[in-house]
Amino acid sequence: MNARPFATLAMTVLGLSTTMPSSAADADNKAVLAPVQAFFDGMAKYDSAAIRATVQPEGSVALLRKGKVVRMTLGEFADHMKPAKDRIEERIYDPLVRVDGDIAFVWAPYDFLVNGQVKHCGTDAVNLIRIDGRWLIAGIADNSRDTCPAR
Secondary structure (H helix, E strand, O other): OOHHHHHHHHHHHHHHHHHOOOHHHHHHHHHHHHHHHHHHHHHHOOOHHHHHOOEEEEEEEEEEEOOEEEEEEHHHHHHHOOOOOOOEEEEEOOOEEEEEOOEEEEEEEEEEEEOOEEEEEEEEEEEEEEEOOEEEEEEEEEOOEOOOOOO
């Protein structure tokens, strides 16, 4: 019997098994994405307490707007969310999640809507840490552009 076809099949199966996501990885990804979505939900409600519940208040925010960097802490960002008449929503797409022990990173394209219309878009980069079994946002950076692809 020729061992070559068997070896090729074994390498293919082993290769596929290492690239397929495990249920543990899926659970980790969902757990990491939960506070990110809760953060955006808090923004949509102009609810600074809901935002604060998802972050380390001393963590950093870096928003790139028209070539300038707007910096503040996550606590200051939460405090900045005052009720307004406009409906806002931030939606992320196809998030890339990386987890290593108690640190995680989310990289995702986003759209920011005001009253249902896309105002700007870009990429969110979110750093998270797990403290006492709970994921918290430790830092957020994003960029922004006015020309956005249709989704």
